[in-house]
Amino acid sequence: MGKRVDLLKDDVKKTFIKYLIPSIAGMIGLSLNILFDTIFVGRGVGSNGLAALNIVIPIFNVFSSVALLLGIGGATAVSVSMGKKEYDRVNKIFTTSILINILIGLIITIFSVVFINKLCYGLGATEEIFSMVKSYLGVIVWFSWGFLMANTLAIFVRNDKNPKLAMWSMLAGNMANVIFDYIFIFILGWGMKGAAIATTMSPVVTIVLLSTHFIRGNNTLRITGDNLKIDIEILKRIFKNGFPSFIMEMSNGLIIFAFNMVIGNLIGSIGVSSYSIIANISLICVAIFNGIAQAIQPIISINYGAQQYDRAKKALKLGVITAFSFGVVFYGIGFLFPELIVSLFSRGNDKLTSITVNGIGIYFIAFLFMGSNISMVSYFQSIESSKSSTLVSMCRGIIFVLISLLVLPKVFGINGVWATIPISELASIVVAIMCVKKTDMEIEKESSYSLN
Secondary structure: OOOOOOOOOOOHHHHHHHHHHHHHHHHHHHHHHHHHHHHHHHHHOOHHHHHHHHHHHHHHHHHHHHHHHHHHHHHHHHHHHHHOOOHHHHHHHHHHHHHHHHHHHHHHHHHHHHOHHHHHHHOOOOOOOHHHHHHHHHHHHHHHHHHHHHHHHHHHHHHOOOHHHHHHHHHHHHHHHHHHHHHHHHHOOOHHHHHHHHHHHHHHHHHHHHHHHHHOOOOOOOOOHHHOOOOHHHHHHHHHHHHHHHHHHHHHHHHHHHHHHHHHHHHOHHHHHHHHHHHHHHHHHHHHHHHHHHHHHHHHHHHHHOOOHHHHHHHHHHHHHHHHHHHHHHHHHHHHOHHHHHHOOOOOOHHHHHHHHHHHHHHHHHHHHHHHHHHHHHHHHHOOOHHHHHHHHHHHHHHHHHHHHHHHHHHHOHHHHHHHHHHHHHHHHHHHHHHHHHHHHHHHHHHHHHHO
């Protein structure tokens, strides 16, 4: 399929559909790892295990944020350079992204292993669940490099016109996690450590399969000896393009951390367990929204680079419409079947069920706006409009969330916590639409100037 796709000439809608399913499936990979860990831990370890796992989730946001910084940042630069026919820069960008990925992965691993106890407490572990948190995190951090590389490489392989391989590699890694979760937790009784070991299987399997793209010679991207010296200007370009994705993903970890603190103070560890369920379902929804955003990214970037602005804008519209449609479905499921969602993670705990069902009814309203915001941020990134993408990312990921979280719980209690994300996403979509209109005016002015 990859050899036949022409991002500059093929029908935009058909091309979008070709990229959509593989992109969504690939992005779901890591979030499903965490989801299945949560389901197995909830059933096999109990509510304290759920609370411990939710304490650890922000570390996965760190992995994803760095991977998106280098993957989206580098892939966007690659696509725009291809559109501009700057072919000499393409492999330099790819090589720089991979080298920095390896370096950061090693730094995170060393730092986390040396300061594991401080890291556990820093993430919010209490004495009650400290041993569980350390048991899980102590395994995960040794594979920091794997989580980073798997996600970064998947983005580049997808942009190198092989979205199906990216999809199957991520799904195969996820399937390995599910199988080993069952074996290690239920058959061998390894508890939290077993869940962690199973999770580390996923990136290893994914990297091995993604490597076949380069081994078989299907690639246009390659690491070459003359590109091993890091170009500072290229590095700045990668970071500039990928920073909004970094902010969005890091903010997810910040939100989980802040929510854990606020909820814990309001209603205790059972509230943290309840949020663990909602946060894990949210990860799946966000993964799908990110998949939609990544499906439009290569189409927008290369067409923008080639000054085919109408095709880039059409891809944005398809992304926003698709994301909104998924958002309606997600909200509908949460509204109609909240008890069923809770039953996936826990049974026989009426208090936990009651708190979580109430939270789902409010929190899931956010999905009506979230996907469109993520698609618009992707659009700004894809055309290398870092100011707009960073502004919207900061608004929806940090500014509006922290303001709401400081105010709403004081007035509405736990319901104020659940309402924080819906209000933040609604406010952010206003900012995003204004930025799109401003960007359109700038593009029209640039286009008119070019014609003259």
